[in-house]
Amino acid sequence: MPAFHPDTTIDPSRRRFLQWSALAAAAGMLRFPLEVAASVAGTVTALPLQAVRLTPSIFLDSLLVNRRYLFELEPDRLLHNFLQYAGLPPKGDVYGGWEGDTIAGHTLGHYLSALSKLYAQTGDAQVKQRIEYIVAELARAQAQDPDGYVGGLTRKTDAGEIVGGKSVFERVRAGAVNGSKFNINGSWSPLYTVHKLFAGLLDADALADTPQALQVLEPLAAYLAGVFDALDHAQMQSLLATEFGGLNESYIELGARTGNRRWIAIGKRLRHEGIVDPAIAGKDDLPHHHANTQVPKFIGEARQFEVTGDADSAAAARFFWETVTGHYSYVIGGNADREYFQQPDTIAAFLTEQTCEHCNSYNMLKLTRHLYQWTPQARYFDYYERTLLNHTMAAQHPQTGMFTYMTPMITGAERGFSEKFDSFWCCVGSGMEAHAQFGDSIYWHDGQSLYVNLYIPSQLDWKEGGLALELDSDVPHTGNVRVQVTRADDKAPRRLMLRIPAWADGHQALKLNGRTVSATPKEGYIALERRWKAGDVVELALDMPLRLEPAAGDPDTVVVMRGPLALAADLGPAATPYDAMDPALVADVSPLSGFVALREPTRFLASTTRPRALEFSPFYAQHDRRSALYFKRMDPAQWAEEAQRRDRAKAEHAELQASAVDMIQFGNEASEKDHRLASDTSFAAAYRRQQCRDVRGKGFVAFVMKGSTQPLVLRLRFWGSDKGRFNILVNGALAVEVAVERGQVIDFVDRDYPLPHALTRTGQPLTFRVEPQHGDTAGPLFGGWLMPA
Structure with missing residues (x-):
C-alpha cells in the first residue's frame, strides 16, 4: 500500500502550541519545555511486537491466561448479529450481557484486536487462523449489502422492536440525530461500536498480515463517510456529543495506511470541538464529563498531529494528558469516579467502589505511547509502568482470566470480575487487548539508540537493527535487572538507554561485564555507549525504599509505595463482608517507622496502623482480598478525635432510625x-x-x-x-x-x-x-x- 506523507509545512496554529507550551512550563506542568515545544512525531519508535517474546514472569502468565479465555470464546457467537442482520443464518447463539443489547458487536472488534496483538506477540498459527476466519465471515456478511455496510449493533424502535443497526445511520443521513451522551436513534453508542470494528480490522491488517481486513474496512468506511457528508457542521457536532470512541483516530490511520486523503479529511471532521477546543486553548474543562468518552478523542488528535502536522492537535493531546495525569489520577494510574471526571485535585474525596474504569487506563496508556514518540522523556514511562502494574494487572484475575470494570479505591471493597459469557462490558474488551500486548512498549529506538523503558522479562530479536538480547528482571518485586546481548552486528545501535525510574530516587548501581560503571542519569536515562558484542552483560540495581505518596489535593491522604508498586493493607477474604471503620496511619513522626519487612520483599507488617496492626502487600495482587489502599495520616490526638466523631455519627443514625x-x-x-x-x-x-x-x-x-x-x-x-x-x-x-x-x-x-x-x-x-x-x-x-x- 502507498504510504501517506505528512504535510511538511508548519501550520500557523503551531504558534498557539508554542504559546501553550510556554504557559504550561511556567505553571510547572512540564519539566522539559524546550523539548516539548520542539515535539516531532516519530522521534522514537517502538520496536514491533513481532520482535519481542515474553519470558517467564507475571506478564507471561497473564498473557497465557488471556489466550486461554480468548480461545474459550466462540467466533460464531460473536458474529451472530453480523450475519443475522445481513440476512444470513447465524452459526452460533448470541452471547449475553452487553452483547444482548443494542451495543452488540463491540466485543468482536476488541476480540479481533486482541487476537491480532496476541498473534504478533507469539506467532501462534491457531490465532491467525481464527483472525482470518472472522474477517472472511465479515466479508461474507458485507457482500449482502449494496452499500458496503456490515455491523453487529442494533436499534430499538419506538415500538420496542429490535432491528439492524444500519437504520441508525440511515436516520442520521436523513438529518435525524436524536439522542444523548450514549444513545443515537435508539442505539447505545453506535459509533463507539463501529470504532471497535474499525480498530480490529486495522489491527488484523497491521499485526496479523490479513489483507482482507482492509478490503472489508474501506467499503464500510466509505458508507459511513457518505452518512457524515450529509450532515452540516452543526449536525456533525451534535452527532459527536454522543460517545464515538476513537473513530477519528481510525479514519486518520486508515488514510495514513492507504494514502487516501479522503479518510484523513473525515477523521479531521470527527473533532468534537466542545471538548477538544478548550484543551487546545489550555483550559481544563473536564469536570463532570464522562472520562472514557474523552480519552479516545485525544488519541485521535495525537494521531492527527503525527499524520498531518496539525499543531493544535498536538497541543490538545498533550494538555489533556498533563491535566489527567497531574490532577485527576489515582495512585494506580486510573481516573474518574462513577465513570466521570470530578473536580481537579479532589482524589481524596472520591475514594469509592466506582473508581478507575479499566478502559480509561487502557486508553491513557495508548495516549502515553503517542506523546513519548514525540518527546522521549522517562516520566512518560514512570506513568506507564505505574498504571500497567497497579491497574492493568489488578484488572485481570490471574486464575480465571476475567476482568474488572471498576477497580475500587474505597477501603474494604471487593473487586467484581466479569462472567465468561454473560458480561462483555467495554472493560472486558479492553482487558482482552491489554493482556495481549505486553511486549509493545518495552523497547524503543531512534536510529542511534536502543531505549529500554519497561523491565519486563523478554527476548528481543531485532533483525532490522542487527541486535538480539535477553532481559531478565525481578522488577517490580526487587530492583534487579540484567541485560545480556546475544547478537550484535554492524547495524546494531551503539547507545543503550536504560530508564532510571523516578521511584529509585537517584539511587542505582550499574555494572558492565561485571565491572562497576559510574554513570549519572540524564533526563531519566543512563546512556551506555560502545560497540556491543554477543556476551556483553549489563546489570542494574535500582533502590526501592518505602515512601508515602499523597493524594492530589490532600497531603494527609496517603498511599504506601515501594518502587513502582502501591502497597495495600490486607483486610481479609473478599467473601467476608467488611463493615469496620477505615484504618488510619497514626504516628507522631513517620508512620513508615512501624513497617517491618516479612518473608517476601514486598510484604510488610505495620504497627503504626490503627485500630490494629495490618499486613501490607502489592495492591494489584489482592484479587480475592479486601484492601485498604488510601490512609488518613494522623497523630495520636487526631486519631482520638476521629474515633469520637465516628461514635457520634453512629448515635445520630440510631436516633434518626428511632424517630x-x-x-x-x-x-x-x-x-x-x-x-x-x-x-x-x-x-x-x-x-x-x-x-x-x-x-x-x-x-x-x-x-x-x-x-x-x-x-x-x-x-x-x-x-x-x-x-x-x-x-x-x-x-x-x-x-x-x-x-x-x-x-x-x-x-x-x-x-x-x-x-x-x-x-x-x-x-x-x-x-x-x-x-x-x-x-x-x-x-x-x-x-x-x-x-x-
Whole structure:
C-alpha cells in the first residue's frame, strides 16, 4: 500500500502550541519545555511486537491466561448479529450481557484486536487462523449489502422492536440525530461500536498480515463517510456529543495506511470541538464529563498531529494528558469516579467502589505511547509502568482470566470480575487487548539508540537493527535487572538507554561485564555507549525504599509505595463482608517507622496502623482480598478525635432510625421487598458502602410506607455533588416537584420534602412514586425516611 506523507509545512496554529507550551512550563506542568515545544512525531519508535517474546514472569502468565479465555470464546457467537442482520443464518447463539443489547458487536472488534496483538506477540498459527476466519465471515456478511455496510449493533424502535443497526445511520443521513451522551436513534453508542470494528480490522491488517481486513474496512468506511457528508457542521457536532470512541483516530490511520486523503479529511471532521477546543486553548474543562468518552478523542488528535502536522492537535493531546495525569489520577494510574471526571485535585474525596474504569487506563496508556514518540522523556514511562502494574494487572484475575470494570479505591471493597459469557462490558474488551500486548512498549529506538523503558522479562530479536538480547528482571518485586546481548552486528545501535525510574530516587548501581560503571542519569536515562558484542552483560540495581505518596489535593491522604508498586493493607477474604471503620496511619513522626519487612520483599507488617496492626502487600495482587489502599495520616490526638466523631455519627443514625415513622433502604433487596418496591429504568447499586437506587429517563420507582395522621416530611439522602429533577407522587397525586442542584458538598446530604397534609392525614399506608421530569434523573437515592414534620 502507498504510504501517506505528512504535510511538511508548519501550520500557523503551531504558534498557539508554542504559546501553550510556554504557559504550561511556567505553571510547572512540564519539566522539559524546550523539548516539548520542539515535539516531532516519530522521534522514537517502538520496536514491533513481532520482535519481542515474553519470558517467564507475571506478564507471561497473564498473557497465557488471556489466550486461554480468548480461545474459550466462540467466533460464531460473536458474529451472530453480523450475519443475522445481513440476512444470513447465524452459526452460533448470541452471547449475553452487553452483547444482548443494542451495543452488540463491540466485543468482536476488541476480540479481533486482541487476537491480532496476541498473534504478533507469539506467532501462534491457531490465532491467525481464527483472525482470518472472522474477517472472511465479515466479508461474507458485507457482500449482502449494496452499500458496503456490515455491523453487529442494533436499534430499538419506538415500538420496542429490535432491528439492524444500519437504520441508525440511515436516520442520521436523513438529518435525524436524536439522542444523548450514549444513545443515537435508539442505539447505545453506535459509533463507539463501529470504532471497535474499525480498530480490529486495522489491527488484523497491521499485526496479523490479513489483507482482507482492509478490503472489508474501506467499503464500510466509505458508507459511513457518505452518512457524515450529509450532515452540516452543526449536525456533525451534535452527532459527536454522543460517545464515538476513537473513530477519528481510525479514519486518520486508515488514510495514513492507504494514502487516501479522503479518510484523513473525515477523521479531521470527527473533532468534537466542545471538548477538544478548550484543551487546545489550555483550559481544563473536564469536570463532570464522562472520562472514557474523552480519552479516545485525544488519541485521535495525537494521531492527527503525527499524520498531518496539525499543531493544535498536538497541543490538545498533550494538555489533556498533563491535566489527567497531574490532577485527576489515582495512585494506580486510573481516573474518574462513577465513570466521570470530578473536580481537579479532589482524589481524596472520591475514594469509592466506582473508581478507575479499566478502559480509561487502557486508553491513557495508548495516549502515553503517542506523546513519548514525540518527546522521549522517562516520566512518560514512570506513568506507564505505574498504571500497567497497579491497574492493568489488578484488572485481570490471574486464575480465571476475567476482568474488572471498576477497580475500587474505597477501603474494604471487593473487586467484581466479569462472567465468561454473560458480561462483555467495554472493560472486558479492553482487558482482552491489554493482556495481549505486553511486549509493545518495552523497547524503543531512534536510529542511534536502543531505549529500554519497561523491565519486563523478554527476548528481543531485532533483525532490522542487527541486535538480539535477553532481559531478565525481578522488577517490580526487587530492583534487579540484567541485560545480556546475544547478537550484535554492524547495524546494531551503539547507545543503550536504560530508564532510571523516578521511584529509585537517584539511587542505582550499574555494572558492565561485571565491572562497576559510574554513570549519572540524564533526563531519566543512563546512556551506555560502545560497540556491543554477543556476551556483553549489563546489570542494574535500582533502590526501592518505602515512601508515602499523597493524594492530589490532600497531603494527609496517603498511599504506601515501594518502587513502582502501591502497597495495600490486607483486610481479609473478599467473601467476608467488611463493615469496620477505615484504618488510619497514626504516628507522631513517620508512620513508615512501624513497617517491618516479612518473608517476601514486598510484604510488610505495620504497627503504626490503627485500630490494629495490618499486613501490607502489592495492591494489584489482592484479587480475592479486601484492601485498604488510601490512609488518613494522623497523630495520636487526631486519631482520638476521629474515633469520637465516628461514635457520634453512629448515635445520630440510631436516633434518626428511632424517630422515623418508616424507612426504606434503597438498593437493599430485603427492604425494597418489605416496601413492595416496583420500578422501571431503575438500577440498584452501592456507593461509598451505602446501597442506593437511581431512576433515569422515563422510568419510575414506587414503594409503600406506613402512614401517620400527623403532618409528614419525606427525607431523602443524596450524594452532595449529584443533580436531578423529579416528581414525588403520593397515592397518585403530585406532592412535590424536586430540583436538586449539584452542590459543593462532597458528602451525603439529607433533604426534607414536606408532604401536603391532605394527602397523608388518613394515617393509612402511603404509596410513593418517584419519576424523573422530562427524561432527567432521580437519584441515586440512598435512603428514604418518613418523619413527623
